[in-house]
Amino acid sequence: MRIRLCLAALSLAGGAGLATLSAPTAAAATCTDIDVVAARGTFEPGTLGTVVGDPVYAALQKKLTGKSLSSYKVDYPADLSLTSAAQGNLNLVSHVMSQASTCPNQRFILVGYSQGANVVDNSIGISSAGALVGSPIVATIPAALAPRVTAVLLFGNPIRAQGKSVTGTYQSRTIDFCAKGDPVCVNGGDDVLAHLGYSADADAAATFAAGRV
Template sequence: MRIRLCLAALSLVGGAGLATLSTSTATAATCSDIDVVAARGTFEPGTLGFIVGDPVYSALQKKLPGKNLSSYRVNYPADLSLTSAAQGNADLVNHVRSQEAACPNQHFILVGYSQGANVVDNSIGISSDGAVVGSPIVATLPAALEPRVLAVLLFGNPIRALGKSVTGTYQSRTIDFCAKGDPVCESGGGDVLAHLGYTADADAAAGFAADKV
């Protein structure tokens, strides 16, 4: 019930945010130094995501002034349908593989919030099946691409409520924020509003990523 309330609250934020947000639109990346690939949360408005993606991208631009950054908004429904996260998983992997072929010197920072964290988890080989708005893995980034993923930035990650986390190859390059009481990522959490407060972690996430560049 708490998680449903949290998703409903995010839906209300989405309805309010769409009317006021005026950030620049995200486009498929050209051959920038670093492509920031962001998967937004369920019903989250904004270009890359009003709560996480947009503020993280802005913070990264400030932390990495000598780098040419581009952004990509993962193309998926970000709704409560059973295949939503799987569609995002497939699109993220397809985008990064396409960029790898077109831009041999490009690197990537992956950003995922809420359901978007499930999308990123799946894409790096950590299944979100069984988590809130999760899905089985349908595609993973090839091993040859792993060195080009500089950082993985996760917020309100639903697999954490299952006692799971990112392990293996990407573990040292991953920072995973779970606010105290957030029912989406903390088992038994009861603070619905905690899931909507991750904008406050944007600067810390960008700093972590900048240290990996």
């Protein structure tokens, strides 16, 4: 089933013709030390996402034993519609702003897989327009809150197939995994199964984040 869904995603080049969107209401979590905000991939099941979000959160719990953690699943369709990534972009930014206001000492780790990486990219000011299931930027985390985003963990990031990457403010806090042959993040890649193997990078991603908390 995952292979079929991945192939469906590969058939779409998203980005154009966005409708006017309103931001969904982001539910506030408790005031933990760190809020892990995860945007799942297209049609990905699981609490935060079976391929990336769930294993990464479990790994972070092991690495950050001296910190209290909460998690937030970005509320967006994660489907093949042209507005999907934009809705995720709005919801992620809304959630971070709400949490930052409610919990002034809370920090954030952003996690994005596949289309979810587009959501995170847009939210930190790197446009995914023209990328697979991407969209133009519709909201960004305010500059005043940028220091509270301690790490950005990306997997199978579609903008990499365009020759793009995270630059600027968040560059040193970002790790961006792209498996060899993954057609979502490698231009000309032909190994669909490579896009489904990122749970193997969960420990490395958590280690990277722990070094920046």
